[in-house]
Amino acid sequence: MEQELDFSSYNKIKRASNEELADLWRRYFDDHNNKALRDELILQYIYLTRYVVGRVKVALPPSFSFEDISSYGIEGLIDAVEKYTPKMGARFETYALVRIRGNIIDKVRSQDFLPRSVRKKIRDVKEAQEELKRQFGRSATNTEIANYLGIEKEKVEQLLADDTVVTSIYDKKGAADGDIEIIDTIEDSSNLAPHEELEKKDVKKELEEALKRLPERERTIMVLYYHENMTLKEIGDTINISESRVSQLHAQAIMKLKNLLSENRTERLKKSII
Secondary structure: OHHHOOHHHHHHOOOOOHHHHHHHHHHHHHOOOOHHHHHHHHHHOHHHHHHHHHHHHOOOOOOOOHHHHHHHHHHHHHHHHHHOOHHHOOOHHHHHHHHHHHHHHHHHHOOOOOOHHHHHHHHHHHHHHHHHHHHHOOOOOHHHHHHHHOOOHHHHHHHHHHHHHHOOOOOEOOHHHOOOEHHHHOOOOOOOOHHHHHHHHHHHHHHHHHHHOOOHHHHHHHHHHHHOOOOHHHHHHHHOOOHHHHHHHHHHHHHHHHHHHHHHHHHHHHHHHO
């Protein structure tokens, strides 16, 4: 199945109606081992993979091909189709977007896409930067670094560009530091004070409770818009309604959330007074 999915044919896939999709899901839930039904569902939702790949690709280095990222996304979609159940309380589109993006990120993080020789050259450049900074009392230019190492200026620029892309907070600092991961040595300046953290948790809890009280379609729109960063048009295409209708439902959801949050705070205030 995975090898048969070709991104070049995505636009040729005929999208099923809501009724046809619902029937397809019913038959798949009744016969979960039916590969043909599974594959048909994957094809119907393949556009979600294309959407996520388009968003993720721009943030990755050129060494990751469109085809590679697409295959990771398809794996996530397959996993979503096989594991989805309405009991989760979320639309399939919302659930699948998370699984697709998660699988792509996991696969990318698991790969070391620079050879050791390149990593060594990057270290040489970084060490030269530090040495020249000590000598000059200022940051060295790329030309000065190139002359110091006896290589071309363009090579220095390329290595520095590679370093910017591949620097990972999960890289080890080395044996002298007990193989501590860099992530453990970075101060998180965004950390909140304890009372601020508690207040943030309370607000988040209130918002989650308020979201649960919204109608399913409005709740889905809020999740796709604010969590998945989809545009109103993209949301409309996903749930098969017009962009103007999405905008209308989004505005309604905002007003309802404001009212629900206001009611919750008023109720808490009353309880504190009593």
